[in-house]
Amino acid sequence: MxxxxxxxxxxxxxxxxxxxxxxxxxxxxxxxxxxxxxPYTPTISDAFKIKDTPKLTDSNTVKKKEVKYNIFSIPVASTFTPAKGKAAKVDKAKFVKLYDNYASLGVGTYTTILGEIYLNHELSSGENVGGYFSHHSSAGGIDSLLLDDDFSKTNLNVHYSQKLRDFSWKVDGGFELQSYNWYGLTDGFYTEELIGMIDPGHSFNSFYVGGKLKFDDAIIKDGSVRFRRFGDNQDSGENRFVAKASFDVPIQDETINTEFSIDYIGGSFDRNYDTENELKYGNVTFGLAPSYQMTEDDLTIDLGVKLVFLNDTEFSDNKFFIYPNIEASYRLVDEILIAYGGIKGDLIQNSYYDFANENPFVSPTLLITPTDQQLRGFVGLKGKLSNNVSYNIKGNYYSEKGKALYKGNDIVQAPEEEYQYGNSFGIVYDDVTTFSVAGELNIDVNRNFTLGIKGEYFNYNVDKQAEPWNLPDVTGSIFLDYQISEQWFAGASMYFVGERKDQRSVAGTLVNSEPVSVILDSYFDANAHVGYKINDQLSVFGKVNNIANQDYNRWINFPVQGIQFLAGATYQFDF
Structure with a gap:
């Protein structure tokens, strides 16, 4: 207005x-x-607010009726008297006493003796001293053998360790004694009189000393050194020294993990297999392996390279190798499905000690040289099917130059040594490519029952040799442990090894025969054990090996013992 x-x-x-x-x-x-x-310019006074609850002026508005609630209760006399409550008791688990030391002794068929002693004593907080002793021997007794087949293996190790504020260190040393027999003769080649003159015994001895050092918060994370002297009763000897260290190299805001290694080996054999010329070997390698880890959500990648310099001290030859060192993993479905893969390589340092431990029937006439593993590629899937079941499926590809293969030595017509009767093995080298597919399944139902199953198939391609000597096409194993009750426990293990191939040949001027390839049948070995815990410290056990009583050949002309029984006891204690 x-x-x-x-x-x-x-x-x-x-x-x-x-x-x-x-x-x-x-x-x-x-x-x-x-x-x-x-123009119209409104002011605040022109506006008016609509009330949330308008006031009604209608005379016909119905008023709310007040509602009243009434409870019709009737008094009842009660004679119930509640009893006093008691808190439920929780069953406490029985305290399990853990001991630092144990001793075990068992005896069985084939005059087998098996003993172990483990000692560990805490001198002070973070300071420990201990040792380990083991012995396994058998007097032999395999049927239809012409030579003795007894064996013995004894190990002794002592160690001292200390944990300080910023680092910890450990030193250890020991020795190993082993004795075997070259008992694998081929029938029909030698007279009983000549065989009776053979002394097939071959013994090894080894002494070692080493130490480890680990830092809690430093650029150098850890380091180790080890020296080993290995020899036998055939005037063979080998020295090996290995030193390793790992450290972090900071670059701006990133860290490069680096490993450095030195590996020296040198040794000699009294003679060659065919001649009396002395065999010597020796080399030293220097390795450097830097790597960088990248993590992005569920993806983890390790990018690295390994550099190796080889100096052949016997032939004054130098070589330089570069290997990939790449590995990655990706969580597709949390812990259920994880994909992983990698491409790696390495220069493998072969040694007389390693060959003799894998095949104790080798002759002391070996040519020792490293293997150039140019490529080792792998890809796989792993994860958990449930909280108690885990799996791992993996495919592998190896490209190895100068891979070591065990091959039966020639049968010499006029042998001069105990290992020249075709009853020993030598080493041949060849370029081998290997493809394999492996699977693994682990079942942990609870703390009382565990089951593991493994299997792998191999396919080989060799360059110069006729066959991939003594390499199986299939391997498999099953492991089982079961805690039946508080006192009873049991377990079992089964192994399967597929067919292998070896070669038999005769060397001499009077015989002109072509080498013959021999197929070694696959074999299955089942073992089981059961035990009873008498008290917290003493328990007794029984073992059965080669339950199927198979007389298979692990190596050509080397059958194993049949079914074996062993019983013993284990005692735990503290000082």
Whole structure:
């Protein structure tokens, strides 16, 4: 209303002014119309608020009726008297006493003796001293053998360790004694009189000393050194020294994990297999392996390379090798499905000690040289099917130059040594590519039952040799442990090894025969054990090996013992 009133006043005033102006300029100015327009500018007073709850003025409005609640209770006399409550008792698990030391002794068929002693004593907080002793021997007795087949293996190790504020260290040393027999003769080649003159015994001895050092918070994370002297009763000897260290190299905000290694080996054999010329070998390698780890959500990648410099001290030859060192993993479905893969390589340092431990029937006439593992590629899937079941499926590819293969030595017509009757093995080297597919399944139902199953298939391709000597096409194993009750426990293990191939040949001027390939049948070996815990410290056990009583050949002309029984006891104690 105020706006309209103002407009009205302005209009009247303008009319009066216009009339006066017309009268003054009547003679020179034409009539004109002036329209004054003012935009509307609202003020706060023009607005009004709508009430949330409008007030009703209707006389017919119905008023709310007040509701009253009544409980019709009837008094009842009660004679119930509640009993006093008692808290439920929680069954406490029986405290299991853990001992630092144990001794075990068992005896069995084939005059087998098996003994172990483990000692560990805490001198002070973080300071320990201990040792380990083991012995396994058998007087032999395999049927239809012409030579003795007894064996013995004894190990002794002592160690001392200390844990300090910023680092820990450990030193250890020991020796190993082993004795075997070259009892694998081929029938029909030698007279009984000559065989009776053979002394097939072959013994090994080894002494070693080493140490480890680990830092908690430093650029150098850990390091280790080890020296081993290995020899036999055939005037063979080998020295090996290995030193390793790992450290972190910071670059800006990133860290490069680096490993450095030195590996020296040198040894000699009294003679060659065919001649009396002495065999010597020796080399030293220097390795450097930097790597960088990248992590992005569920993806982890290790990018690295390994550099190896080889100096052949016997032939004054130097070589340099570069190997990939790449590995990655990706969690497809949390812990259920994890994909992984990698491409790696390495220069493998072969040694007389390693060959003799894998095949104790080798002859002391070996050519020792490293293997160039140019490529080792793998890809696989692993994870958990449930909280108690885990799996791993893996495919492998190896490209190895100068891979060591065990091959039966020639049968010499006029042997001069005990290992020249075709009853020993030598080493041949060849370029081998290997493809394999492996699977693994682990079942942990609870703490009382565990089951593991493994299997792998191999396919080989050799370059110069006729066959991949003594390499199986299939391997498999099953392991089982079961805690039947608080006192009873049991377990079992089964192994399967597929077919292998070896070669038999005769060397001499009087016989001209071509080498003959021999197929070694696959074999299955089942073992089981059971035990009873008399008290916290003493328990007794029984073992059965080669339950199927198979007389299979692990190596050509080397059958194993049949079914074996062994019984013994284990005692745990503290000082």
């Amino acid at each position: 105020k706006i309209k009133f103002l407009i009205f006043i302005i209009t009247i005033s303008s009319s009066f002014l216009f009339v006066n102006a017309q009268e003054r300029t009547k003679d020179t100015i034409d009539d004109q119309v002036v329209n004054v327009v003012k």
